[in-house]
Amino acid sequence: xxxGKQLTALLLLTTALTIPGAxxxxxxxxxxxxxxxxxxxxxxxxxxxxxxxxGIEDTPEEEQFEEPEISVPGGAIVVxxxxxxxxxxxSSQVVSVLDxxxxxxxxxxxxxxxxxxxxxxxxxxxxxVYVRGLGDRYSLALLNGLPLPSPQPLSRVVPLxxxxxxxxxxxxxxKTYSANFPxxxxxxxxxxxxxxxPDESFVKISAGISGDSETxxxxxxxxxxxxxxxxxxxxxxxxxxxxxxxxxxxxxxLSDPNVDQKAILLELGDPNLILLxxxxxxxxxWSAGIxxxxxxxxxxxxxxxxxxxxxxxxKWRNRFITRQTAVNADLDLDTDxxxxxxxxxxxxxxxxxxxxxxxxxxxxxxxxxxxxxxxRASLAEGTDFQNDDTDQVQNTGWYERQLFxxxxxxxxxxxxxxLDLRAGYAQTQREAPYEWEFTYTRxxxxxxxxxxxxxxxxxxxxxxxxxxxxxxxxxxxxxxIDLSYQLANWLGVTVGGAYTDTQRLSSRREFDIRAxxxxxxxxxxxxxxxxxxxxxxxxxxxxDAQDAAGIGPFTYNIFDTTGSDPAFEAGLEIIAxxxxxRLEPTPGVSLDLGVRYEDARQQVVPLGLDxxxxxxxxxxxxxxxxxxxxxxxxxxxTDSFQLRFNASKTIxxxxxxxxxxxxxxDPETNRQFNGNPSLIDSELTNYEARAEYxxxxxxxxxxxxxxxxxxxPIEVFSSFSDNDQISGFANAPSAKLYGAEFExxxxxxxxxxxxxxxxxxxxxxxxxxxxxxxxxxxxxxxxRVFPFADQPATNFFRDGVPLTGQSxxxxxxxxxxxxxxxxxxxxxxxxxxxxxxTSRGTAALPDIVEDPGxxxxxxxxxxxxLAGADMELKFEARNITGRDHFEFQTNGTNRIExxxxxxxxxxAVSLSAEF
Numbered sequence: 001x002x003x004g005k006q007l008t009a010l011l012l013l014t015t016a017l018t019i020p021g022a023x024x025x026x027x028x029x030x031x032x033x034x035x036x037x038x039x040x041x042x043x044x045x046x047x048x049x050x051x052x053x054x055g056i057e058d059t060p061e062e063e064q065f066e067e068p069e070i071s072v073p074g075g076a077i078v079v080x081x082x083x084x085x086x087x088x089x090x091s092s093q094v095v096s097v098l099d100x101x102x103x104x105x106x107x108x109x110x111x112x113x114x115x116x117x118x119x120x121x122x123x124x125x126x127x128x129v130y131v132r133g134l135g136d137r138y139s140l141a142l143l144n145g146l147p148l149p150s151p152q153p154l155s156r157v158v159p160l161x162x163x164x165x166x167x168x169x170x171x172x173x174x175k176t177y178s179a180n181f182p183x184x185x186x187x188x189x190x191x192x193x194x195x196x197x198p199d200e201s202f203v204k205i206s207a208g209i210s211g212d213s214e215t216x217x218x219x220x221x222x223x224x225x226x227x228x229x230x231x232x233x234x235x236x237x238x239x240x241x242x243x244x245x246x247x248x249x250x251x252x253x254l255s256d257p258n259v260d261q262k263a264i265l266l267e268l269g270d271p272n273l274i275l276l277x278x279x280x281x282x283x284x285x286w287s288a289g290i291x292x293x294x295x296x297x298x299x300x301x302x303x304x305x306x307x308x309x310x311x312x313x314x315k316w317r318n319r320f321i322t323r324q325t326a327v328n329a330d331l332d333l334d335t336d337x338x339x340x341x342x343x344x345x346x347x348x349x350x351x352x353x354x355x356x357x358x359x360x361x362x363x364x365x366x367x368x369x370x371x372x373x374x375x376r377a378s379l380a381e382g383t384d385f386q387n388d389d390t391d392q393v394q395n396t397g398w399y400e401r402q403l404f405x406x407x408x409x410x411x412x413x414x415x416x417x418x419l420d421l422r423a424g425y426a427q428t429q430r431e432a433p434y435e436w437e438f439t440y441t442r443x444x445x446x447x448x449x450x451x452x453x454x455x456x457x458x459x460x461x462x463x464x465x466x467x468x469x470x471x472x473x474x475x476x477x478x479x480x481i482d483l484s485y486q487l488a489n490w491l492g493v494t495v496g497g498a499y500t501d502t503q504r505l506s507s508r509r510e511f512d513i514r515a516x517x518x519x520x521x522x523x524x525x526x527x528x529x530x531x532x533x534x535x536x537x538x539x540x541x542x543x544d545a546q547d548a549a550g551i552g553p554f555t556y557n558i559f560d561t562t563g564s565d566p567a568f569e570a571g572l573e574i575i576a577x578x579x580x581x582r583l584e585p586t587p588g589v590s591l592d593l594g595v596r597y598e599d600a601r602q603q604v605v606p607l608g609l610d611x612x613x614x615x616x617x618x619x620x621x622x623x624x625x626x627x628x629x630x631x632x633x634x635x636x637x638t639d640s641f642q643l644r645f646n647a648s649k650t651i652x653x654x655x656x657x658x659x660x661x662x663x664x665x666d667p668e669t670n671r672q673f674n675g676n677p678s679l680i681d682s683e684l685t686n687y688e689a690r691a692e693y694x695x696x697x698x699x700x701x702x703x704x705x706x707x708x709x710x711x712x713p714i715e716v717f718s719s720f721s722d723n724d725q726i727s728g729f730a731n732a733p734s735a736k737l738y739g740a741e742f743e744x745x746x747x748x749x750x751x752x753x754x755x756x757x758x759x760x761x762x763x764x765x766x767x768x769x770x771x772x773x774x775x776x777x778x779x780x781x782x783x784r785v786f787p788f789a790d791q792p793a794t795n796f797f798r799d800g801v802p803l804t805g806q807s808x809x810x811x812x813x814x815x816x817x818x819x820x821x822x823x824x825x826x827x828x829x830x831x832x833x834x835x836x837x838t839s840r841g842t843a844a845l846p847d848i849v850e851d852p853g854x855x856x857x858x859x860x861x862x863x864x865x866l867a868g869a870d871m872e873l874k875f876e877a878r879n880i881t882g883r884d885h886f887e888f889q890t891n892g893t894n895r896i897e898x899x900x901x902x903x904x905x906x907x908a909v910s911l912s913a914e915f
Contacts, residue, residue: 071144092592094176131187138186146424149476177630177648179578179594185650197305197355198293208910210285215318220282220342221377224272232346232373238433241267251610269532287313302358310350322897325720329844331894337382344375360413372401392440400431420482432470455524458515468510490584500574507567518554567607570656593631618661620677644690654679658729671725678784685709697747708737717840733781739771759821765814773803809834823863851886876908
């Protein structure tokens with residue numbers, strides 16, 4: 001390829017990566033595509049591809065594809081000298097790309113759901129994406145090439161289900177490491193690119209309703225909360241009241257005589273936050289959104305664009321959960337509970353973006369706000385077989401997750417020299433004010449005159465009332481610069497540097513409210529709002545009134561169970577630099593190789609009641625530096641067949657939450673977690689070989705094998721206390737992971753069937769991932785788990801068992817028909833994941849296993865024109881097979897359910913109009 005053609009291709013590609021509308025603008029046509037993009041420019045209805053189907057026109061030597069919007073560090077995702085615009089094929093690395101059309105075809109409302117259709121990817125729990133069976137700690141999530149902090153304390157990576165698909169232009173998944181990405185790249189990187197400058201002015205309004213067979217129009221639980229709960233915000237009712245706030249600010253212990261416990265108790269017993277109510281008919285879920293954009297000419301050769309979007313959704317979910325625990329390895333029951341939980345999830349988001357192109361220079365500013373609120377109400381009843389008591393446990397909670405992110409990217413071209421600047425600030429917050437738990441106990445004892453009544457005597461022997469207040473704030477500052485130069489038509493070099501500074505402050509205060517021994521048992525029959533009502537509290541602090549009533553004497557006490565370590569500061573500072581070269585030593589052969597240097601300091605400091613370092617032994621300081629090489633060789637054997645080979649070294653650092661020795665309740669997995677300050681970094685060595693075959697109309701097939709050697713992988717283990725599952729973290733000695741992937745996409749034109757079929761084509765997309773992993777645990781290996789002394793690793797891990805989160809088999813199948821002239825699609829989507837371990841068992845108990853199983857979805861999209869507006873109607877049927885959630889322990893003979901519940905079938909209808 002000549003230098004002139006090469007430079008032309010590079011400049012065109014750079015334009016596409018930053019603001020693709022400027023490079024691929026087309027005339028307006030009928031039908032709706034991605035926001036602000038004419039129907040003919042939507043890859044799902046690409047008129048160019050319609051002319052390339054079999055029998056109409058031979059496929060050109062260099063097939064043209066609609067380039068998705070992608071923004072990555074260094075901008076180096078395409079090999080030197082290639083003119084193809086299909087990123088999957090032309091990239092110097094192993095990548096999968098979901099463009100706006102691919103995302104739309106899945107019909108998913110959030111990006112986490114859409115990503116499950118990518119080979120080797122699966123989601124676990126609340127939007128955490130696993131790559132090739134590796135946990136989210138081995139994944140890296142970026143937004144427009146910049147890192148994001150997580151509003152979820154348990155996760156290093158931001159849960160991707162908080163990103164609605166309406167604000168995402170593309171999602172790139174890269175599974176082979178390259179030096180332009182951060183070194184925490186165990187399984188892969190997921191780079192989300194937000195929408196940029198539209199081709200033309202537009203306004204798009206959408207609304208939808210949905211429901212499921214387990215929830216909608218059925219009975220559920222809730223509590224009043226506040227008048228703004230439906231909007232995802234609190235009206236101030238959950239704000240810490242003066243007496244409690246004064247105590248928290250004082251730095252005093254609760255036992256200090258200057259602390260007014262009575263005033264605190266009178267504030268805590270708000271009936272609007274603790275009175276559980278039954279709702280006879282839960283409403284349908286709903287969502288609404290608006291997106292608008294415009295662009296206009298500036299300067300002599302520039303264009304400026306604005307795009308904004310906002311949406312709000314409200315969803316309800318019922319879960320009838322079976323929760324059991326075992327007393328021994330034979331899985332004889334210790335406890336057996338049934339828990340009915342109703343979650344109301346409110347997701348609000350807004351984005352405002354500005355784009356400017358002047359000549360060959362591209363600039364973008366993105367401001368993103370996401371607020372994810374969960375209102376939880378549950379009631380559980382079960383038997384404790386150690387004493388044959390029956391317990392009734394009520395929980396109410398409110399969980400706010402909020403993300404604000406502002407970013408700047410500048411990509412400038414000066415002939416053979418390009419300069420890439422990136423800077424950003426992001427803040428995440430998570431607040432869980434007033435997580436309440438009330439326990440009522442029925443002794444079932446014939447000698448107890450009240451043995452057949454559920455009582456809460458505010459005594460651990462028979463009931464209890466516990467409230468927790470959690471608050472987390474994390475700030476992330478990022479800056480990066482990348483300088484690329486095309487030294488020759490066969491050689492391009494990029495050097496870059498990045499600085500990341502992340503600071504987290506996490507606090508959790510838990511208060512156990514108890515009554516003294518003189519507390520009348522019959523008071524324990526009161527419901528929670530009366531149990532902690534003003535009248536009883538006043539009575540407890542009034543001995544004269546107790547004498548007059550002939551009861552007592554009794555009083556109340558509050559115990560701060562988190563007083564020893566109420567808060568933690570955590571920080572991670574990374575200074576990085578890299579050099580990367582892209583070579584094409586001979587036509588058809590390209591080599592991308594580089595090395596990244598990272599110097600990191602990660603620290604966790606426990607704070608005392610006064611907010612200063614407590615000097616506690618559960619602190620962490622990790623100071624490490626690494627050289628992380630990576631190389632990928634691509635050999636284009638023929639015009640349609642190519643081979644890839646990759647080798648690299650990467651790392652995985654412990655998450656803040658895994659290091660902090662502080663209890664945290666996860667409402668999604670229904671369990672508690674506690675950190676381990678003794679964790680250390682994991683180091684990975686990665687290898688991959690891949691064969692790829694491409695043919696007309698975007699059809700392709702690939703087969704790959706991969707192998708990973710992991711030193712000191714971090715694993716989850718679980719122990720049980722009564723009916724509570726408490727999970728912790730520890731470094732296993734080492735592990736190996738290996739497997740194979742197969743992917744096929746086949747597009748078949750159906751014009752030969754005539755009439756209605758003339759503009760239709762069949763789209764078949766299938767992928768399969770086979771993965772195996774083995775923990776390597778020797779008799780002399782040790783495990784460090786705070787606060788215990790070093791002990792044999794075999795106490796926590798068994799040699800030869802798979803890594804947590806790893807499924808042996810992952811299958812995705814999409815089969816559908818779509819129209820090439822307008823938006824009209826009907827797609828069946830099938831997914832299957834085999835069993836995977838979610839947590840290691842301890843004390844000789846089996847591992848906890850999840851069985852995701854088979855799931856079938858159906859999505860229909862139909863575009864039409866009404867009153868001059870482009871409309872789109874979408875129908876979704878999810879989990880048609882009615883697959884339920886199973887999480888259990890089994891020893892091969894007996895099985896107990898840890899967190900199993902019915903999921904139900906769900907249906908959704910939405911309508912959008914674009915003007």
